[in-house]
Amino acid sequence: GENVEQHPSTLSVQEGDSAVIKCTYSDSASNYFPWYKQELGKRPQLIIDIRSNVGEKKDQRIAVTLNKTAKHFSLHITETQPEDSAVYFCAASILSDYKLSFGAGTTVTVRA
Amino acid sequence: ETGVTQSPTHLIKTRGQQVTLRCSSQSGHNTVSWYQQALGQGPQFIFQYYREEENGRGNFPPRFSGLQFPNYSSELNVNALELDDSALYLCASSLGAGETYFGPGTRLTVT
Numbered sequence: 001g002e003n004v005e006q007h008p009s010t011l012s013v014q015e016g017d018s019a020v021i022k023c024t025y026s027d028s029a030s031n032y033f034p035w036y037k038q039e040l041g042k043r044p045q046l047i048i049d050i051r052s053n054v055g056e057k058k059d060q061r062i063a064v065t066l067n068k069t070a071k072h073f074s075l076h077i078t079e080t081q082p083e084d085s086a087v088y089f090c091a092a093s094i095l096s097d098y099k100l101s102f103g104a105g106t107t108v109t110v111r112a
Numbered sequence: 113e114t115g116v117t118q119s120p121t122h123l124i125k126t127r128g129q130q131v132t133l134r135c136s137s138q139s140g141h142n143t144v145s146w147y148q149q150a151l152g153q154g155p156q157f158i159f160q161y162y163r164e165e166e167n168g169r170g171n172f173p174p175r176f177s178g179l180q181f182p183n184y185s186s187e188l189n190v191n192a193l194e195l196d197d198s199a200l201y202l203c204a205s206s207l208g209a210g211e212t213y214f215g216p217g218t219r220l221t222v223t
Contacts, residue, residue: 034211043214043217046211046212049210089154098212099145099168100155100157
């Protein structure tokens with residue numbers, strides 16, 4: 001089965017700085033890579049996703065990059081704000097079956 | 113917020129008991145998946161239902177079972193509860209395009 005590794009496990013950044021979270025996956029058949037943000041006591045919320053036919057995708061302050069050859073993908077948050085503080089999870093799946101394999105999560109703390 | 117709802121919000125059970133968790137998927141979504149999220153970990157896939165049939169299962173024992181109804185709502189049943197079953201149980205629904213939306217979860221505590 002798919003194995004997703006995520007680094008770092010914790011990340012502390014100064015407000016306004018950038019944050020980068022990296023994930024690797026093992027199954028070359030995976031072609032869909034979503035990122036979820038989970039605030040304390042709340043549901044995981046889909047914030048951005050990327051498919052294997054695209055190398056980069058941006059949505060305002062958030063961007064995701066994918067390197068299929070190396071089997072890794074990354075989340076970039078620019079101009080971080082206190083409300084970006086949360087746990088972020090990467091995941092991988094095959095589009096046709098929707099079964100997500102998650103990384104262990106990264107706790108991001110944005111210092112004011 | 114997504115249209116995925118779950119009940120109950122919290123539940124406390126004793127080891128050996130049985131529990132049923134419920135989920136209403138987002139309107140029109142015909143695929144429902146269940147995930148277990150232990151404290152401090154990422155969600156783990158339990159199983160998935162598509163048009164009332166089980167469509168894949170993760171590494172969970174048979175005492176975890178489920179149902180999907182014609183209106184695409186779903187149940188997760190866990191028999192013979194163990195202490196390690198204490199977790200947040202998340203229901204997720206999807207319809208094409210790969211996008212999966214989670215419900216708020218049911219926090220199960222087994223004592």
